[in-house]
Each structure stands twice: as structure tokens, then as C-alpha cells.
Amino acid sequence: MDYTLLFIQTLNGVQLGLLLFLVASGLTLVFGILDFVNLAHGSIYMIGAFVCASLTYWSGNFLIAVVLSLPVMAVLGYLIERVIARRLYARDHLDHVLGTFGLILVMDTSAHLIWGPEGIAVPLPDWLNGQVTLFADVVVPSFRLLIIATGLTIAAGLFWLVNYTRLGMLIRAGASNRTMVAALGIDIKTLFSLVFALGAVLAGLAGMLVAPITEASISMGGEIIITAFVVIIVGGIGSMKGAFIAALMIGLIDTLGRSFLGDIFQLFMSQDAAETSAPAISAMLIYIIMAAVLAVRPQGLFPPKVR
Amino acid sequence: MGRLGKAGWVTLIVMLALLILPPVLLWSGNEFYLLLATRLVILAIAAVSLNLILGYGGMVSFGHAAFIGIGAYAMGIPVYHEFYGGLPGVASTNGFFQLALAVGLSALFALITGAISLRTKGVYFLMITMAFGQMVFFLFQSLSEYGGDDGLVIEQRSELPLVSFDNPLSLYLTSYAVLVAVMLLVWLIVNSRFGMVLRGAKGNDQRLITLGYNTYLYRLTAYVIAGVIAGVAGFLMANFASFISPDMMGWSRSGELMFMVILGGAASVIGPVLGAAAFVVIQEVLSSWTVYWHLPFGIMLILIVLYGRGGVMGIISGRGSAHRRPDE
Numbered sequence: 001m002d003y004t005l006l007f008i009q010t011l012n013g014v015q016l017g018l019l020l021f022l023v024a025s026g027l028t029l030v031f032g033i034l035d036f037v038n039l040a041h042g043s044i045y046m047i048g049a050f051v052c053a054s055l056t057y058w059s060g061n062f063l064i065a066v067v068l069s070l071p072v073m074a075v076l077g078y079l080i081e082r083v084i085a086r087r088l089y090a091r092d093h094l095d096h097v098l099g100t101f102g103l104i105l106v107m108d109t110s111a112h113l114i115w116g117p118e119g120i121a122v123p124l125p126d127w128l129n130g131q132v133t134l135f136a137d138v139v140v141p142s143f144r145l146l147i148i149a150t151g152l153t154i155a156a157g158l159f160w161l162v163n164y165t166r167l168g169m170l171i172r173a174g175a176s177n178r179t180m181v182a183a184l185g186i187d188i189k190t191l192f193s194l195v196f197a198l199g200a201v202l203a204g205l206a207g208m209l210v211a212p213i214t215e216a217s218i219s220m221g222g223e224i225i226i227t228a229f230v231v232i233i234v235g236g237i238g239s240m241k242g243a244f245i246a247a248l249m250i251g252l253i254d255t256l257g258r259s260f261l262g263d264i265f266q267l268f269m270s271q272d273a274a275e276t277s278a279p280a281i282s283a284m285l286i287y288i289i290m291a292a293v294l295a296v297r298p299q300g301l302f303p304p305k306v307r
Numbered sequence: 308m309g310r311l312g313k314a315g316w317v318t319l320i321v322m323l324a325l326l327i328l329p330p331v332l333l334w335s336g337n338e339f340y341l342l343l344a345t346r347l348v349i350l351a352i353a354a355v356s357l358n359l360i361l362g363y364g365g366m367v368s369f370g371h372a373a374f375i376g377i378g379a380y381a382m383g384i385p386v387y388h389e390f391y392g393g394l395p396g397v398a399s400t401n402g403f404f405q406l407a408l409a410v411g412l413s414a415l416f417a418l419i420t421g422a423i424s425l426r427t428k429g430v431y432f433l434m435i436t437m438a439f440g441q442m443v444f445f446l447f448q449s450l451s452e453y454g455g456d457d458g459l460v461i462e463q464r465s466e467l468p469l470v471s472f473d474n475p476l477s478l479y480l481t482s483y484a485v486l487v488a489v490m491l492l493v494w495l496i497v498n499s500r501f502g503m504v505l506r507g508a509k510g511n512d513q514r515l516i517t518l519g520y521n522t523y524l525y526r527l528t529a530y531v532i533a534g535v536i537a538g539v540a541g542f543l544m545a546n547f548a549s550f551i552s553p554d555m556m557g558w559s560r561s562g563e564l565m566f567m568v569i570l571g572g573a574a575s576v577i578g579p580v581l582g583a584a585a586f587v588v589i590q591e592v593l594s595s596w597t598v599y600w601h602l603p604f605g606i607m608l609i610l611i612v613l614y615g616r617g618g619v620m621g622i623i624s625g626r627g628s629a630h631r632r633p634d635e
Contacts, residue, residue, distance in 0.1 A: 037430055039562075087613055093430045094367050098569055099612040101562045105605030113599060226441045226558065229434045237431065276452075283449040287442035291423050294435065298426040 004138055009259050010252065015144050017251025018151025022206035023224055024231040024243045025158060026199025032238030032304060033175045033195050036085055037093050039100040041203055042225030043107040044080075048073050048204025049216035050111055053120040062124050066208050070201055077200025081193045089192075104221070111218050119217035147209050154202070155244055162240055171195060175238065175304070227254075230290050236300030246301065250286050257282040318577040321584075322487065329479055341475055347587040348482045349543045352489050354567040354579035356536035361565070362573030363497050364529050365509030366425070367433045370440025371564050374413045374534045376556025378541025380447060381409035383461045383551040387453060390462045402465030402472075406542055413538025414531055416443070421530035425523060440561055448553040458552025465546055472546045482543050486580070489536055494576045496532070505529050566608060570615075 027041050051072050055065035080103070088099050124143055132142045162168040170191055173181045182188040207220070214220065231250050235242025261282045265274035281288075293301060311319065329344035353375055360366040382405045388398035399405065420439040424432050453459045464472035472478045496502045508515045508522040515522050545551050554560075563586065571582025589607070593600035 031430070037433070084609060084613070091612075093433060094361075094565075094569070095612050097367070097369065097433065097562075098566060099609055101559075101566070102605040102608030102612065104559075105601040105608065109599050109602040109605065113602070222558070226438060230438050233431065233434050233438065237434075279449045279451075280446055283445040284442050287438055287445075290435070290438055291420075294423055294426065298431070 004136075005259070007138055008140060009255055011140060011144065011148070013252035013255035014248065015147050015151070015251070016255055017248035018148060018155070019206045019210055020224070020228060020231050020251050021151060021155060021244055021247035022202045022209075023228040024235070024247050025155075025240060026202040027228055028232045028235070028238055028240060028243045029171070029195055030199045031232070032240075033171055033178070034085075034089060034192055036089060037096040037100070038085070038199075039097055039225065040080070040103040040107060041199065042221035042223075042228065043104050043111075044073065044076065044200045044221075045203040045207040045224055046111060046216070046218060046221030047076060047107060048207030049122075049211040049220060050115050050120065050207075051204070052208035052211055053122045053216045054115070056122050062122065062128070062212065066205070069204060069208055073201045073204030074197040076204075077197040078193055080200070081196035085196060086189075086192070108218055108221065115216070115218075117218070119215040120211075121215040122211040124212045143212060150205075150209060154205070158240060167194070227286065230286055232300075234290055234293050234300055236303040238304040239300070239302045242300055242302030242304075250289070253289055254282075254286050257285040261285070314575055314577060317581075318490075321577060321580060322490075325483060325486075330476060333476060338475065341479055343587060343591060345475070345479045345482055345547050347584055348479065348486050349540050349547060350564075350567065350587065351580040351583035352482070352486050352543070353537045353540040354564055354571070354583045355486070355489050355493055355576065356533040356540070357564050358568045358573055358576075358579045359493050359496065359536075360526075360529050360533045361568055362575070362578070363502065363509065364505045364526060366526060366530065367429075367565075368436040368530075368533075369433050369558065369561050369565065370420075370436035370438075370443075371533075371537055372556040372558070372560035373440040373443040374417065374537035375541035375544060375560070376443055376447060376551075376553065377413050377416055378409040378538035378543075379545035379551045379555055380453070380541075381405060381412050381538070382465060382542045382545040383459055384453060386461050386463055387459060400463050400466050402467035405465050406539070409538045409542040410535050413534045413541075417531040417534030418527070421527050421534070425526050425530065437558055437561070440556065441558055444553050444556050444558070447556070454552065456553060458550055458554065461545060461549045461551065464549065465542075478543075478547060482547075485539065485543065489539075490576050490580070492536075496529075497576075501525065501528070570611065 023041065023045055026044075027038065030036055030038055030041075048069060052062075052065050052069045055068050056062050059065050059068065084099060084103060088096050128143045128146060130142050131139045132145060133139050160168075162171060170181065170186055174186075174188065174191060174195075178188060181191075206224075207216070210220070227250065231246045232238075232243055234250065235244075235246030262274055262278035265278050265281075269277075297303075325344065325348065329341045332340040332344075353371065356374075357368065357371045360368055385397050385399040385401075385405055385408065388394045389400050392398075397408075420436070424435040424439065427435060447453065448456050464478075470477045470481055472481070497506065504515060504520050504522065504525050508520070508525060512522055541555070544555065567582035567586045568579045569582070570585055571580065572578035589604065590600065593603055597603075
């Protein structure tokens with residue numbers, strides 16, 4: 001066993017998990033309080049990456065671009081909520097899915113029109129582009145450490161926001177009984193817009209963080225949304241804690257599965273068989289995990305309290 | 308009402324038009340329209356099967372295209388091995404063998420994923436079927452022997468007695484016959500005692516359970532039937548396109564199938580056929596105007612969801628309503 005590789009891949013898994021958490025937290029927040037299924041959440045993530053890429057070239061600095069992109073994402077989320085999502089809250093989930101499916105087509109094609117079919121690479125400032133030697137021969141890119149630090153900070157911030165602030169109290173109250181919250185004189189519509197915008201900012205931030213590694217591309221939204229769904233299904237839809245734990249779990253399983261499943265399979269099957277089956281199984285691994293979790297706990301690992 | 312209601316007349320007219328128009332257009336030298344009609348009919352088969360579980364059973368499945376993919380690969384993989392060797396047990400160009408494989412694998416996949424997904428309801432069911440659909444997508448994408456992401460050109464169409472799929476008209480008429488058979492089957496199912504339970508469980512699951520019905524088993528059976536029919540559609544689709552790729556079963560394909568069902572009007576047998584027709588025509592018209600046809604298509608979809616009422620059949624029968632939640 002190559003322990004250096006294992007350590008680096010574990011770090012990569014944590015990084016993927018935290019990015020997934022940024023996307024899934026918005027998804028689960030919007031679902032938890034608004035009971036709204038937003039398929040277009042992945043496209044918001046994609047738009048975040050492109051906006052950040054453009055602003056990086058305009059301003060010449062990645063970090064300035066991120067700071068400037070965040071309000072853009074908030075406005076985008078707010079607009080989507082006001083123009084489309086708000087009209088669908090009273091409908092059933094089927095209408096949410098179809099409406100936001102249409103929204104995906106609109107956003108993806110718009111991105112194609114604005115930024116062209118090719119992906120856009122996002123350059124990093126020099127001090128972020130280097131490598132950090134953690135210990136002995138373990139060297140990791142410093143930007144990946146920044147992603148992990150940002151992800152953990154945001155997770156802690158969300159935990160504080162939801163559990164210890166007045167806004168968080170309203171969010172939790174709205175999730176359990178929105179009619180009652182409205183009856184107590186809270187402007188529930190503004191609260192909903194705020195939650196939706198917050199979700200868009202979180203997804204957009206994830207897109208911005210991933211763009212320097214993979215470059216901004218149109219297909220990235222569709223790729224992450226399904227994994228984000230798997231995360232919130234496993235964690236329990238509407239649960240922030242569930243989203244965090246499941247995101248890390250899925251991130252680690254996916255990353256480690258892809259790099260080590262072949263080696264593990266070779267322990268008990270021929271090299272040929274291992275080399276053909278490992279990629280197929282590792283591509284399906286997170287779905288198999290999801291199926292296993294659901295077979296035991298149909299409502300996910302941490303289902304939120306029943307409303 | 309006479310023996311034939313409004314829906315009956317619509318069904319009769321649409322199905323007669325589909326029987327007569329494409330061959331006539333072919334003979335007048337427009338083969339393009341026959342090919343368009345073939346795609347329409349094959350998509351309609353899949354949409355009718357989705358409607359059995361979505362419209363009648365209330366199971367909002369977002370992974371239905373996976374069955375089309377399974378059916379298509381069940382047709383393409385035996386042909387691949389027939390031409391390039393390997394897996395002698397599977398290699399075949401025999402249509403019956405491929406069809407049996409398509410049916411068997413779709414049924415197995417529907418049974419396993421249905422048994423797990425149907426333990427949940429509503430939005431959980433929706434996301435889980437979507438995830439299982441993506442699982443199949445990634446599985447075929449990772450199989451580099453069958454072309455991976457790029458897909459696989461099928462060297463030879465299925466061999467069946469009496470009909471030759473190399474003849475476009477034969478393939479069309481066969482697909483048409485399958486569509487008619489599937490519509491008849493779905494009509495018989497929903498009007499049978501089994502269908503009554505299925506529809507009753509959609510309206511009030513608790514009441515049906517109290518009456519002693521195991522609604523889970525009824526749903527699972529319907530789910531497997533729908534999966535098998537979509538698998539057959541996939542078998543036909545592979546023969547039609549002579550090409551298979553993971554793109555056939557991506558989640559946007561599942562979304563398009565859902566769109567057909569809703570656009571045409573769920574919970575009527577002819578609705579999904581109208582929806583498939585509308586989808587194919589809209590796609591054809593828009594994509595002839597612009598390569599960015601997804602943009603107007605997406606806007607249209609949003610407008611239909613916001614303002615449409617019960618789809619085309621809802622407009623025809625004049626009793627459409629938006630999908631309001633029963634519980635609020």
C-alpha cells in the first residue's frame with residue numbers, strides 16, 4: 001500500500017466532499033424550508049464558475065473575482081426565486097422538476113451563447129499556485145488546502161447561522177411550519193428569497209473554487225447535481241448535518257474508490273478481471289452506497305424532525 | 308356520450324394519421340418524414356410506459372431513460388460480439404434473442420431499483436430513480452470496450468423472420484404495431500382490477516392499505532411492466548439509429564420523457580403519444596431555426612409549467628387543472 005498516495009487521495013476526497021457540501025447545503029436548505037426541488041441548482045454552480053472566470057480576466061486577480069462574483073450569484077438566485085420558483089411553491093414536486101428542468105436548458109444554453117462551447121481556464125495568483133510540503137514526501141497544491149479551509153469555514157458558519165442567529169431561528173421555524181411563522185408577522189416571502197439567494201451563493205462559490213482546477217465548463221452543472229442529490233438523499237433531505245456528513249462520506253468513497261478499487265479487487269481476482277471491473281464498479285460505487293443506505297433507512301441517515 | 312368519448316376519437320384520429328401519413332409521405336419522396344415519424348413512435352412507446360407509473364400510479368420517476376439505454380445496449384452488445392469476438396454466449400444478431408435480453412435485463416433492473424425506490428415516496432422517489440438512472444449512465448460510460456462516452460456503431464440490425472429492419476418502412480410499421488399493442492396493454496391494465504388498485508393508491512394510499520391491498524407490490528409490478536416496455540422501446544431505438552451511446556439514457560432524456568407525458572396530458576392513454584409528437588415536432592422546428600434551440604425550448608417548458616393546464620388532452624377535454632398539492 002502506498003501511504004503517501006492514500007493520504008493525498010484522502011485529502012482530495014475531503015476536498016470533493018466539502019465542495020459537494022457547498023452545493024448540497026443550498027439544495028437541502030431550499031428543500032427544507034421551501035419544500036422546493038431545484039434541479040437547476042447545478043446550473044447555478046456552473047454560472048458561478050463562468051462569472052468568476054470572466055471577472056478573473058477582467059480584474060486580473062482570482063480572489064477579487066470571487067469577492068465580486070458572490071453578489072452576482074445572490075442577485076441571480078433572487079431573480080430565479082422571484083420570477084419562477086415563487087410561482088411554483090404551491091404546486092406539486094412534478095411541476096418543480098419540469099419548471100427547473102426548463103430553467104437548466106435556458107441557463108446552459110445562455111452560458112453557451114455568452115461564453116462559447118469551450119471551457120474557460122481560470123488562472124490562480126502565484127502564491128496560491130504553489131505546492132506545500134506537509135511532511136516528509138507529502139506535497140499538496142496550496143490551492144487545495146485553501147478549498148478545504150474555505151469549505152470547513154463555510155460549514156462552521158452555516159452551523160452558527162442556522163443554530164445561533166435570529167435568521168437561523170426563522171429558517172428552522174419556517175421549515176417546520178411556515179404558515180405559523182407567517183401568522184406571527186414574519187415577512188415569509190422575503191425570508192424565502194433570502195434563503196434561495198443564500199443557496200445560490202453557496203453553489204456559486206463551489207463553482208468558483210472548482211474552476212481553477214477543472215476549468216469552467218457547461219457540463220459541470222449536470223455532473224454535480226446528481227451527486228449532490230445522492231448526498232442529500234443519503235444525509236436525509238432537509239438536514240444540514242446530514243448533508244455535511246454525507247457529503248464527506250460520498251466525496252471520500254468516490255475518490256478512494258476510483259484510485260484504489262482496482263488494487264483491492266486484485267487481492268481476490270485476476271489482474272485482467274480487476275482492471276475491467278474496477279472502473280465500472282467505481283463509477284457506480286456512490287449509487288450502490290446510496291441504495292444500501294436506503295434499503296436500511298429509507299429516509300436517509302439523519303432525517304429532519306417531521307414537520 | 309356515445310361509445311367513443313372525446314379521448315376515444317382523438318386516439319382514433321391520431322393513430323389513423325400515424326398509420327397512413329408516414330407511408331404516404333415516403334411514397335411521395337419524403338423519406339425524412341418517415342424517419343421523423345419512426346423516432347416519434349418509438350419515443351411515444353417509452354412515454355406511454357412512463358405514463359403508466361407517472362400518470363396512473365403517481366410515481367414520478369426521473370430515471371425512465373435508463374430502461375431505453377438498457378434495451379438499446381441489450382441489442383447492440385450481442386451484435387458487437389458477433390462481429391468482434393469475445394463473450395460467445397452473448398454474440399448474436401437474432402432479434403428474438405436480443406429482445407429477450409432487453410426484456411429480461413430491464414425487468415431485472417426495474418425489480419431491483421423499484422424494490423428499493425418504492426420504499427420511499429414523492430420527492431425521495433424522484434431523486435432516487437434519477438440517481439439510479441445516472442448509475443446506469445455512468446456504468447455504460449465506463450465500459451470502454453463498448454465505446455464508453457463515444458458510443459458504439461451497430462454493424463447489423465436485428466434479424467427477425469418476415470420483417471427486415473433495414474427497410475425503413477418495415478421498421479416504422481413494426482414500431483407502430485408495438486405502440487398500438489402497448490397502448491392497448493396499458494388501457495387494459497388501468498381498467499382492470501389491478502389498475503383500479505394502482506389508481507386508488509395514487510389517490511389515497513392509506514385507504515387501499517386499510518382495505519387489505521399490499522399497494523407496494525402493486526406499484527412494484529407496474530414499475531416493472533413500465534420498465535420492460537421502455538426496454539423494448541430501447542431495442543427499437545437501437546435498430547432505428549444503428550448507434551448506441553450513454554447519451555440515450557442521460558437524465559435530460561428522462562426529463563424529456565416526463566415532459567412528453569405532462570405536455571400531452573398524464574393519465575390518458577393517448578396523451579403521451581400527443582406529447583411525444585409535440586416534442587419531436589417542436590424539437591425539429593426549433594433546431595432548424597437555431598443551434599441554440601434548447602433556449603426557446605426551455606422557456607417554453609417553463610411557460611407551460613407556469614400557465615399550462617393539464618396538457619393537450621386537458622385542453623381537448625376541457626377539464627384540465629394545474630398540479631396542485633392534494634395535501635395543502
